[in-house]
Amino acid sequence: MSDVTNLTVAEIRDGFRAGEFTAREVAEGFNANVAAAKALNAFIVETPEKALAAADAADAARAAGDLKPLSGVPIGMKDLFCTAGVQTTAASHMLEGFVPTYESTVSQKLWDAGAGMLGKLNLDQFAMGSSNETSFFGNVISPWKRGSGDNATLAPGGSSGGSSSAISARLCPAATGTDTGGSIRQPAAFTGIAGIKPTYGRCSRWGVVAFASSLDQAGPMARTVRDNAILLEAMSGFDVKDSTSLDLPVPQWEAGLSGNLKGKKIGIPKEYRVDGMPQEIDALWEQGIAWLKDAGAEIVNVSLPHTEYALPAYYIIAPAEASSNLARYDGVRYGLRDLPDGAGLQDMYAATRAAGFGPEVKRRIMIGTYVLSAGFYDAYYTQAQKVRALIARDFDRAFAECDILLTPTAPSAAFALGEKQADPLAMYLNDVFTVPASLAGLPAMSVPAGLDSQGLPLGLQLIGRALDEQGVLNAALAIEERAAFSARPERWW
Amino acid sequence: MQSPADASALGMSVDLATVKKIASLARLAVTDGEAEALVPELNNILGFVEQLGNVDVSGVEPMTAVIPNHLRLRQDAVTDGNVREKVLANAPQAEHGFFAVPKVIE
Numbered sequence: 001m002s003d004v005t006n007l008t009v010a011e012i013r014d015g016f017r018a019g020e021f022t023a024r025e026v027a028e029g030f031n032a033n034v035a036a037a038k039a040l041n042a043f044i045v046e047t048p049e050k051a052l053a054a055a056d057a058a059d060a061a062r063a064a065g066d067l068k069p070l071s072g073v074p075i076g077m078k079d080l081f082c083t084a085g086v087q088t089t090a091a092s093h094m095l096e097g098f099v100p101t102y103e104s105t106v107s108q109k110l111w112d113a114g115a116g117m118l119g120k121l122n123l124d125q126f127a128m129g130s131s132n133e134t135s136f137f138g139n140v141i142s143p144w145k146r147g148s149g150d151n152a153t154l155a156p157g158g159s160s161g162g163s164s165s166a167i168s169a170r171l172c173p174a175a176t177g178t179d180t181g182g183s184i185r186q187p188a189a190f191t192g193i194a195g196i197k198p199t200y201g202r203c204s205r206w207g208v209v210a211f212a213s214s215l216d217q218a219g220p221m222a223r224t225v226r227d228n229a230i231l232l233e234a235m236s237g238f239d240v241k242d243s244t245s246l247d248l249p250v251p252q253w254e255a256g257l258s259g260n261l262k263g264k265k266i267g268i269p270k271e272y273r274v275d276g277m278p279q280e281i282d283a284l285w286e287q288g289i290a291w292l293k294d295a296g297a298e299i300v301n302v303s304l305p306h307t308e309y310a311l312p313a314y315y316i317i318a319p320a321e322a323s324s325n326l327a328r329y330d331g332v333r334y335g336l337r338d339l340p341d342g343a344g345l346q347d348m349y350a351a352t353r354a355a356g357f358g359p360e361v362k363r364r365i366m367i368g369t370y371v372l373s374a375g376f377y378d379a380y381y382t383q384a385q386k387v388r389a390l391i392a393r394d395f396d397r398a399f400a401e402c403d404i405l406l407t408p409t410a411p412s413a414a415f416a417l418g419e420k421q422a423d424p425l426a427m428y429l430n431d432v433f434t435v436p437a438s439l440a441g442l443p444a445m446s447v448p449a450g451l452d453s454q455g456l457p458l459g460l461q462l463i464g465r466a467l468d469e470q471g472v473l474n475a476a477l478a479i480e481e482r483a484a485f486s487a488r489p490e491r492w493w
Numbered sequence: 494m495q496s497p498a499d500a501s502a503l504g505m506s507v508d509l510a511t512v513k514k515i516a517s518l519a520r521l522a523v524t525d526g527e528a529e530a531l532v533p534e535l536n537n538i539l540g541f542v543e544q545l546g547n548v549d550v551s552g553v554e555p556m557t558a559v560i561p562n563h564l565r566l567r568q569d570a571v572t573d574g575n576v577r578e579k580v581l582a583n584a585p586q587a588e589h590g591f592f593a594v595p596k597v598i599e
């Protein structure tokens with residue numbers, strides 16, 4: 001038998017059904033890869049026993065003729081999803097040792113669909129970061145290396161960096177991610193995998209540690225477009241426990257996959273040609289246009305005039321919501337408590353929060369508190385929400401002329417750890433292409449499209465109308481079929 | 494309160510006293526050194542977001558919901574409860590079925 005850990009989710013599912021291997025063999029294969037990859041620091045908690053238990057259940061289900069959609073498929077769970085009985089930390093000291101007594105809706109749906117859990121994946125602390133350098137449990141390392149022989153340790157992207165690193169290193173065939181301003185798409189692009197952020201409201205936020213509630217969306221990450229469709233179907237659906245959950249049926253995205261784009265119009269937003277973008281990224285974008293033409297689509301130029309204001313609006317809105325959401329960490333009900341000798345309640349709050357949050361989280365809480373404070377609320381927060389409305393209107397107008405937008409996912413390939421850490425703003429600029437779709441709540445996906453001159457993966461982004469995940473997946477599939485991306489990191493860990 | 498069109502709040506920069514006040518509002522204990530380091534960091538970020546003041550937003554309503562959706566109402570019925578042990582399971586200090594905190598009244 002060939003190595004099952006090279007298989008995609010669809011191949012595992014179908015091969016398992018066809019009796020080519022047992023679910024236990026699959027789980028054992030991935031458990032072994034996880035155990036041998038400590039150098040990547042992709043997992044905060046490993047749960048091989050959970051993967052094996054789900055596999056044994058899948059093998060029994062197959063014998064009984066009672067298979068579920070994801071029977072036999074083990075996955076990684078970003079450590080932002082609460083998992084009953086398994087430590088959930090959001091990569092923070094604040095929640096170190098927190099063991100939820102309940103399960104997030106999205107993870108429960110995946111287990112109900114037959115999936116097994118390989119472990120809890122590392123991330124940027126409270127999902128705040130673009131390089132996975134803000135985790136309390138240490139940096140996640142990308143399995144990729146530059147081809148030039150330079151041995152720099154590269155960022156797997158963030159915040160879903162444990163997910164992206166683990167999938168590209170074949171530690172799991174798929175994983176969950178969450179995306180607030182690009183946290184699924186940018187790490188996917190950096191590691192040569194695919195990931196989709198669905199329309200806001202498709203996946204329940206219940207049981208997901210909150211960062212910025214009007215932006216946070218869960219979504220899948222995996223190596224292929226088909227695998228993303230399979231996972232997204234299992235993760236989506238109405239949930240009474242999330243007031244912003246969309247009460248709509250879940251489409252059959254996998255069955256609807258088609259790379260034939262005849263009759264579709266693809267919009268190219270000129271504002272995404274930013275100054276200083278590497279020529280290689282521009283060339284890849286042109287290549288993507290040619291591929292979509294080849295798939296039968298018509299290309300149209302569109303304008304999203306408020307694009308340049310998306311990042312500044314995001315860095316008001318997201319910290320504002322974060323400062324409000326993270327007020328819950330007070331050392332009283334769960335998580336860390338730091339009680340200095342003789343301290344009163346207020347001192348305990350302040351000491352607990354000083355000890356429990358990392359520097360980037362504190363920075364964002366400070367910014368958020370400032371922009372929401374009396375006298376500044378309208379000038380910052382209200383203004384940002386108005387600009388956000390204009391950004392959403394830009395997309396509405398563009399989608400009157402086209403069906404899907406094509407852009408690069410990130411303005412560069414993966415950078416080295418430490419390279420951007422000194423300057424928070426330089427780090428924020430990484431999200432320049434992913435933040436606008438987040439502000440408008442639109443479905444958007446990154447698909448691997450090529451390598452740069454250093455041999456590092458580059459991704460292209462597809463953005464669709466609200467609820468048109470199918471259009472996004474299909475355009476991504478058309479690119480995937482033509483890019484034939486097969487590069488993988490050479491094993492050094 | 495600043496009026497929405499009044500960009501005069503934008504362009505203001507924070508000083509050490511403001512940083513300490515914000516930290517206190519956010520219930521974050523900061524040392525003098527940390528507060529001093531935060532002054533340029535926050536001003537950098539505030540300087541960056543300041544460009545929003547250049548956008549003409551006249552007649553634009555602030556966005557309140559990304560996807561048009563109405564807030565649902567449900568039956569006023571008990572759907573949960575009797576989970577005290579679960580609620581207290583992760584408390585740093587729980588006593589007699591309650592969360593325990595330091596004395597707040599002398």
